[in-house]
Amino acid sequence: MSLNTAQGAAGEAPPNNRPRLALNNSPRLKQRRRPWVFALCAALVAAGALGTAFAFTSVNDTQEVLVVSRDIKRGEPIEAGDLSVVRVSVDPALSPVAASKSAELEGSRAAVDLWAGTLLAEAAVTESLVPGEGESLVGISLTPAQMPSEPLYSGDAVRIVTTPGDQGEVTNEDPVTVEAVVVGVSRVPETGGTVVDVSVPEGDAADLAARAATGRVALVLDTRER
Secondary structure (H helix, E strand, C coil), rough: CCCCCCCCCCCCHHHHHHHCCCCCCCCCCCCCCHHHHHHHHHHHHHHHHHHHHHHHHHCCEEEEEEEEEECCCCEECHHHEEEEEECCCHHHHHEEEEEHHHHHHHCCCEECCCCCEEEEEEEHHCCCCCCCCCCEEEEEEEEEHHCCCCCCCCCCCCEEEEECCCCCCCCCCCEEEEEEEEEEEEEEECCEEEEEEEEEEEHHHHHHHHHCCCCCCCCCCCCCCC
């Protein structure tokens, strides 16, 4: 009996007839997209846009204003070389003086002490000195009970009234009253009191100063409507 040449000695199938491993033809899983990556990219783009907008706005919000070039004491005249022009971004609440007004300020006087390097505010410049001609400045020290609780401002019309003596006696005579204008107000934290600088006619200054020194005075605030 002859052997089949197509069959191996061990009864194996011919090489061409061997079973082949099945290939995995299933589609590949698509790589998942991570949402946080897109969110991060969007945030970076937004931040860049905001930065550009801020830089553009900052540049366009700048303005030319005046800055003090040297120290100027209160009452001193302002000369041409005392002020410089700078371009900065400032808060309108500061009321800086525009550079275009530089020529107008020559001959004006400093209403307060001005320090080199500071912005010049409109309230820091005045056309006249205080006290003016024919007037005197008197400082009056007052306790909270000797003045109204309403804050006082420069320019307020007030009356300084003589109060009863140490024994609290009250006479039928009208109290002595001196009309004045508030120039400045300073708080004294150590005592809780207030020093009010008032401008009065020269003829009333000595009498008012003497009465204020006794501490027997009170300040009355008159109407602000004019």
